[in-house]
Amino acid sequence: MSEARVVPHEITDQPVNLNEKLNKVFSGRVVRKDLTQKIKEGANVPVYVLEYLLGMYCATDDEESIKEGVVRVKQILSENFVRPDEAEKIKSKIREQGQYTVIDKLTVKLNEKKDVYEAEFSNLGLKGVEVAPHYVKEFEKLLAGGIWCILKINYHYDEEIKNSNPFIISSLKPIQMPNMDLNEMMDGRKNFSKDEWIDVLMRSVGMEPTQLEKKVKWHLVARMIPLVENNYNICELGPRGTGKSHIYKEISPNSILVSGGQTTVPNLFYNMTTRKVGLVGLWDVVAFDEVAGITFKEKDGIQIMKDYMASGSFSRGKELKAASASMVFVGNINQSVDVLLKTSHLFDPFPEAMAYDSAFFDRMHCYLPGWEIPKYRPEYFTNEYGFITDYLAEFFREMRKRSFADAFDTYYKLGNNLNQRDVIAVRKTVSGLVKLIYPDGVFSKNDIEEILRYALVSRRRVKEQLKKIGGMEFYDVHFSYIDKESFEEEFVSVPEQGGDKLIPEGMAKAGHVYTVSQGDSGMIGVYKLETEVVSGSGKFERTGLGSSRDAKESINTAFNYFKANKKNISGTISSTSHDYLMHIQDMQGIGMTKDLALAAFIALCSGALKKPIQSQMAILGTMSIGGTVNKIQELATMLQVCFDAGAKKVLLPMASAGDLGTVPAELFAKFQISFYQNPEDAVFKALGVE
Template identity: 30%
Template sequence: MTSSNLQSYDSDRVRQVFRALSIDKTRLPSSGLTGAGVPSFVAEWLLDKIIPGNGPLSTQESDKIHDFVRKAFPRKDDRNVISFKLTQGEVCKIIALLQVRVRLERGKGEIPDPFATIPVLNLTECSISTDLIERYEALLRQGVWGKISLGLLSDGTPEVIDFDPFQCSKVDLTAYADCRDRFSSQEWRDLMLCSMGYNPEHLAYNHHAKTWMLARLLPLVESNFHVMELAPKGTGKSYVFENISNKVALVSGGKVTPAQLFINGRTKEVGLLGRHDVVVLDEVQSLTFDNPSEVIGPLKNYLASGRYNRSGFSDISSDCSLVMLANIELDADLRPRHPNHLVANLPDFFSETAFLDRFAGIIPGWEIPKFNRDMVAFQTGLKMDFFGEALLSLRQDNRYQSYAQQHTLFDGTATVRDQNAILKSAAGFLKILYPHLKLTVMDYERDCLEPARQLRQWIRNSLFHLDDEFRQYGPEIRIGSR
């Protein structure tokens, strides 16, 4: 047992401090909601509303939530059933993701109406009032989960009559920082892990492993934070991104098109990078493009500047962070086979130094234990919808970047991109671990600066291996605190 596991987790303290914003994490696994395709940030909200309480669900509670899911959550093959009910004059109430799009077309002689889409039912042309859109502006971006009331207009068009959102809308960051003040550094670190869905008391999760698991949150708290995680299968790389917020988009392997990422030249719809706060490309070792130059060129520009253009459109600016997840092979000692060139077995464009240098770092997923059932959180943590929104709300606070700049010393071993990457990572760790900004320089160096340096060092190793240009700086990045 490591020292980081010696202090027991205090669920009572979490409940006392966060009250209605906390939840017993045993509720979700025993509910079966995630198996029904409901993301955690929605499922925990529903559990607390329908069957509030602590501990695993009783048989009666389980029956109640399953009955609710069966009635309220549509499946893809329910489209015809719901369509029939609408033609019979019924108002159908469902729980799903609702998105709103605006199609601008010149020369039509009239201003087009916005239209709503419900992806799970493949309904793409639903009428919706501007009042609802103005009330919930996030519908125009990545969409919002909630209770949708559907009716039918006289011309046969489905209509969104009403909408009740489920997601946390705004976080009081001052109150959040005050709450942090009531926990020790170790207690807060464990609360973050528990809120992510992991058991912080598990013996395999030592201090080192917890640091790299928390690094997965960096793209949420930092704008335009681009990072890779390389790991063997089974470490749960994508779990948090799938479940924390629908402002995070996950694309799993296969083929990625320019229209998906940037902008659709035919429909003029802005792609994932322009609509979400975080885009995650999973299984990138199998990533393919029909025409790589149409993706890699604009992507390199975006990684460097936060802007991209395509199909003759003007530049689109975005603060979206890009995460790339990949499986890598380990040797007999469970270490990477190519420690000085971690991207050796990834698609060729990863080995282009101009591309690789634009990433803030590589999360060493081989340092994170493989995930199994007893690693699931059973303590009280923050509700996932609140937790995700709190992290995302910290993106615009510049105090953490200022702190990092004031307390970090670089020497001649760090390039400008090294420095920028390390400062962003260090500021991100500050937001995750010390949102109240009450810490010593020693705390900063140990918990923020050194992990930030290590993230970037994995990039430096490959750059040093691939290109003589980087050898003038030496193999190791050296930094200090002040």
Template identity: 45%
Template structure:
């Protein structure tokens, strides 16, 4: 078959000569073999990684001959054993797993296709390639037959030599330098082709969704879930594209399997693999509650206990499965985690997931979606991702963006890790634009918010804050990020509570003590902020925080009123406004604080804000709390930004939202008549 090379093919071959291969060749040689793609691409990379048709043709013949001579199907096992006995030595490609038989004080190897469970293997090979102890490794191996060396038990098969299927040499410096020859979008297309998909059939969002599956391979301790219809390729990259990932399909999951065998001390899968993917997650059986509890601890801390010893591990976890109903129905009648095993529908477990990949957006795989063009040889690219795990870009957004009020520390960690993963995949040379960074930020916020929206359904009291946003540091503009399948309806939120009822409620709230408001928690008419202007991370005055105070007050003014408490963390812990005092200079007093607030509100919103906001203070054991009681404004109040533009903010449910022009016009007409 002749494939017409395009510009991306030519550039890939020019910059990664011998490291890229035509992906249609994999399908040509695979046939009915049960060999992962990365094993076939290992051979193609050795013999057919070229843009010369003649070299490709010759290489294909070598690969086919190698498979014919070295690969056996399970139904050919007895024939292969007879051939080994006749010749005394045989070279095979097979999956090798090893177990320790303690009663014999001996390691035995098992070859999946060869079908023999008692094969002698040198201990030094077991220790050198310890993944054979946990799941098995596809390898090139030399078998010998020697009945005289084991006359008593009649186990005459011996492994003489073994070489795992993996790249022999890799230079991160060369990889990064070659990346510079590609634009971001071209590089994204190359990654799509690397995982076998033709990018011309996908839009930008579809491509991002597809390569999100690679983030666990590049980002340590990353927890991803993808649920959706069958047939969309959810498990492909974990089964076929990397020798560093293992796919577990259904069945029972035990503590020794994942963590450690207390009897032998043998480390489980978490200590052996970069990625552990649980396929058909609905069918997973946890041997007991200890498994889920240990998983929760590991997903949070990146370590697990062996007796009194704490063992660190870097394996990322992926949970993939099919949904029993259309996602719209799950959203309407239950939640998007409804198909998980009962033991995993635990808010504490779900809250540790960094990203929910919407599997219903991935198209069902058809022949037309597979690429015939060049992509990286899988074991080469897998090694690049493994090397990138050593780096981190979790702080990459801090110069340009900050997070909105509704993100918890766990939310921020999740979003940062997702962004770090995208930057490793798409910008390993550490060069990106602000616009590109914004795209990853919004996508990461969406994936984490999808998790939080389901948590709100499962435990509304603990997970009420789901209005995710980010702020541009230089302009102070705040942007909200929705989830496409569950868009936030401004109209529904505005109509949720009748205006008269809302006003009556706010009057009762403003009659409460600060302590009672804190105990009640944040809601439609109450909001907490830890500081008014001091950034607790940088120790410096932060205009973004000031703007958030202004927006909160504006939201109350333009709705039914409310109370803003400064000096209180989201969880209700009182920290006090004293942290802000160093930014006030010689006016570091309560009077000075009130003067600063009045000036801030007047400057950003005008006299109406000051007239309808009452500032007070109350001392509590944790510090002084500033209380701003806000009455509803008789006319719309707009917030002016640093460049003079005016925005309308409204308190909707438990969040302050900025309205676009159409929404603002409609709201002004209906709210003030």
């Protein structure tokens, strides 16, 4: 564990222009990102391949040198980068010249029948080209997904050897930086403020920070956490066109994107035939594009993935294997977040095998809200200087060897609602963000508080959805942190979880009542009943029930009981000289409920007496036409929904008093609870008349 120094960064020499400062402090390590954009439009290669070449020829701020460098890079790409439609032309050049240099993606397989390693060229289309074993030992990723290389290929045809391949690899060099001086990065970081450094990170991955809101910048930085933190599990779901998979596909040569989500256990974890570890052992990040398509051919695939996400290890056969790759899950949300929250949960786009597996989602350290990131437009891409992508990628890789999981311990401790998994998730997110923003470990109390809040919100977003999927097992979502100096406890909220305003503070209007019960969908939600009492002839109208026959019967039960028993409440109530208008609102869109009778009876009495029920009260329970009060099912979950909706007082049937032992003490303590024996008693308790 690293010890956090607490001195803020001192900016001694601060040129006005961030470009000037970058070129001065990191001379030869930066490149103008518009050059990447311009050249990339004509060459379908990853950004790190282009910038490897730009770093060799254009790592300067001298305009003339840049122009010459760009010409050279274009020439290299023109002559050496293999376009699929020119593959035959390049093969001809190799034959005619005897040797030729190409840039292509190489994938290697072991041909056990011949006992040789054979390469397949992505664009050149060559197969079965022999590769020297020392290259495979040195660059194992050749065997898992392949890597981009600069290759010298010789041509030698021997008619005496049958089926021999005339193409011979004489030199193989991966397009990656050979080494990384971490001290250079640490020393250089001291010259930048926090905001400047975040802007540098943004520009290094091709984004223009001046066009982005602060929260968007933080989300884009959070996308980089899997690249610097071992065994980090992150999920980002959101609209299309927000660049969710871009950083894992284009920016780092150390991450691999599993397109479509389909894979196998041997490919991802361990091949028992070849006795080789799969993608998780060879890459820093394994990202799944389109989570809706994640499938394993093997039945135990998801279980092995869960084991790995929890512990960084997995068992295959008799062996227990460990790996450090982070897991990234990205996908699209096709509905609005509001609709999804009302009808389901934010993990809904995952395949059916996972969608209601709370144990799988509990292993997510962070849920990044993709809906808060704008769809990419041309102005969001930068024309300014940023780190050469490969230099940045090597910096990320070096930071994986360090940990800042204890960075906030000097100043803060976590609240008691966080269980062990929550604590691990928050510490990992904090560690990752510190590595990215304060890699030298120099930060102030305010700096680390900002990071801690972000980490808590990221994990609480996961926990809120788990509560919807798994019920009371995940009731403790009210995350907080405590200042060790002042002992003040700060709670964090999740922006899109707008449930705390459903039952507002202050006295409601007479006839307005809130009840919590189970809807037609099986989910538990909040319902509001609004009753207006006007002069008339005893008519009763109800709206908002849709086609639900059970709900209509429940409301009719309430009105019939009201007419028969109104005198038990007050002699002043008349059901013949007034009309009663009632509107029922399903406040969370989960479907109408059949358990409205008791709440409707209380609403009718409240409206008739022109006396409101108590502030922030939720009514639980229902009744029959004879006034029999039924016991509540799933009491603990009901109370959790009440709390999330903002209720401070709860009205409960006495029959449910025996079930209070199933309610966690922390939750029970949040309410002022009143018990009622029968419907009339419930009215008096709701109106505050003892």
